[in-house]
Amino acid sequence: MTAPPPPARKAPYHHGDLKNALIEAALAALESQGWHALSLRDVARQANVSHAAPYRHFPSKEALLAALAERGFAELADDMQRGIDGAPGDPLGQLRATGRAYVALALRRPALFRLMFSGALSSYQPHGSLPLVAGKSFLLLVATVAAGQSTGVVRPGSAEQMAIAAWATVHGVATLLLEQQIHLGDSAVADPMVVADAVIERLQQGLAAPGAAAPSNV
Amino acid sequence: MTAPPPPARKAPYHHGDLKNALIEAALAALESQGWHALSLRDVARQANVSHAAPYRHFPSKEALLAALAERGFAELADDMQRGIDGAPGDPLGQLRATGRAYVALALRRPALFRLMFSGALSSYQPHGSLPLVAGKSFLLLVATVAAGQSTGVVRPGSAEQMAIAAWATVHGVATLLLEQQIHLGDSAVADPMVVADAVIERLQQGLAAPGAAAPSNV
DNA sequence: ACCTGAACACCGTTCAAGT
DNA sequence: ACCTGAACACCGTTCAAGT
Numbered sequence: 001m002t003a004p005p006p007p008a009r010k011a012p013y014h015h016g017d018l019k020n021a022l023i024e025a026a027l028a029a030l031e032s033q034g035w036h037a038l039s040l041r042d043v044a045r046q047a048n049v050s051h052a053a054p055y056r057h058f059p060s061k062e063a064l065l066a067a068l069a070e071r072g073f074a075e076l077a078d079d080m081q082r083g084i085d086g087a088p089g090d091p092l093g094q095l096r097a098t099g100r101a102y103v104a105l106a107l108r109r110p111a112l113f114r115l116m117f118s119g120a121l122s123s124y125q126p127h128g129s130l131p132l133v134a135g136k137s138f139l140l141l142v143a144t145v146a147a148g149q150s151t152g153v154v155r156p157g158s159a160e161q162m163a164i165a166a167w168a169t170v171h172g173v174a175t176l177l178l179e180q181q182i183h184l185g186d187s188a189v190a191d192p193m194v195v196a197d198a199v200i201e202r203l204q205q206g207l208a209a210p211g212a213a214a215p216s217n218v
Numbered sequence: 219m220t221a222p223p224p225p226a227r228k229a230p231y232h233h234g235d236l237k238n239a240l241i242e243a244a245l246a247a248l249e250s251q252g253w254h255a256l257s258l259r260d261v262a263r264q265a266n267v268s269h270a271a272p273y274r275h276f277p278s279k280e281a282l283l284a285a286l287a288e289r290g291f292a293e294l295a296d297d298m299q300r301g302i303d304g305a306p307g308d309p310l311g312q313l314r315a316t317g318r319a320y321v322a323l324a325l326r327r328p329a330l331f332r333l334m335f336s337g338a339l340s341s342y343q344p345h346g347s348l349p350l351v352a353g354k355s356f357l358l359l360v361a362t363v364a365a366g367q368s369t370g371v372v373r374p375g376s377a378e379q380m381a382i383a384a385w386a387t388v389h390g391v392a393t394l395l396l397e398q399q400i401h402l403g404d405s406a407v408a409d410p411m412v413v414a415d416a417v418i419e420r421l422q423q424g425l426a427a428p429g430a431a432a433p434s435n436v
Numbered sequence: 437a438c439c440t441g442a443a444c445a446c447c448g449t450t451c452a453a454g455t
Numbered sequence: 456a457c458c459t460g461a462a463c464a465c466c467g468t469t470c471a472a473g474t
């Protein structure tokens with residue numbers, strides 16, 4: 001009765017893969033609390049290490065947040081690439097698909113999206129490969145616009161400038177929807193994605209070459 | 219020599235207008251640190267009161283942030299209204315002016331703009347008149363679109379839906395510029411406002427009625 | 437090489453007490 | 456009615472010490 005319980009399986013002193021464990025714990029905490037409320041001490045608790053342990057793997061809390069943001073940007077580029085792959089030979093369809101992927105990510109992981117785009121990181125520069133990964137999705141966009149121009153379905157002009165306009169539009173709907181700034185009460189549409197589609201459709205018309213036929217689907 | 223200095227003008231025990239003094243101090247701290255780094259204790263220090271004094275005027279730190287955001291939304295609506303007043307009888311010009319005012323505010327007060335639109339406040343609802351003031355600028359936009367439709371320079375359709383598309387586009391450039399996501403290195407343009415104008419111009423073309431003449435200025 | 441525990445200088449919020 | 460000072464339960468970060 002009074003005998004002490006067996007030591008059971010004690011956690012090893014060395015975690016083994018603490019860095020990834022911290023990132024996983026932080027990703028979970030992120031979506032439930034937002035980046036500004038995320039506590040490094042709490043993440044350490046969740047990973048069953050002391051509050052000082054994370055400092056062996058990240059020089060600061062911001063560095064951990066940057067690692068999360070980088071995961072988000074990689075996921076964004078992957079989703080967009082999947083959209084491009086899904087509509088081979090149809091640049092306008094590819095543009096629509098990348099736009100939908102962008103909005104979908106914002107709605108699926110709102111806290112992660114805010115971390116990526118809402119000034120949580122003062123600069124991407126000091127965080128290793130973050131600037132490179134963050135720039136990847138824009139490069140995809142420019143390439144798709146250029147492809148559309150070469151086949152004549154996208155109006156001529158600076159591909160970069162048109163990509164910026166497309167990005168701005170899609171980023172705008174994504175953030176306004178995610179922050180619930182757009183009130184869908186009056187309209188018959190209750191689904192945010194329907195609003196996004198409408199805006200993307202209008203953008204589509206602006207990017208399409210004057211003579212080109214309107215896309216048939218959606 | 220050893221005589222104590224005269225009491226001079228001691229600060230009165232009652233501040234008099236502490237509420238506004240706190241808001242002013244907070245607005246200053248906001249732009250220099252961002253909303254997430256803003257400390258209530260520091261704001262109190264800046265206003266020369268104890269760290270507990272703010273709680274007589276704001277139930278929480280978030281309530282103070284909400285007061286700042288409300289100021290921002292009021293300023294935004296004012297700026298947009300000024301843009302509308304500056305182009306009487308020219309709805310397309312008014313739309314362009316409101317868009318420029320929107321981007322200008324984002325670039326002039328980046329931290330305030332982030333506070334307003336980047337999920338710092340979990341909801342506008344519990345903060346008095348904030349939802350009403352926050353909605354004002356969108357109503358201006360809808361009214362201007364409707365005015366353009368009635369004179370035939372803006373294409374027909376749901377004014378609300380077109381206002382959403384316009385808002386999304388302008389909001390997108392504003393936030394991307396403010397977060398320095400758009401790299402102006404390659405282009406000849408170093409001025410963010412030039413990028414904004416280009417995007418707004420493209421939006422303009424999307425909103426204009428097919429038959430209407432292109433705007434001559436800018 | 438990696439992790440712990442104590443320590444430091446902060447926070448937001450509460451509450452009895454002062455004016 | 457409004458403000459103060461101590462107190463509580465947290466933070467991020469540092470550093471000597473442990474394994």
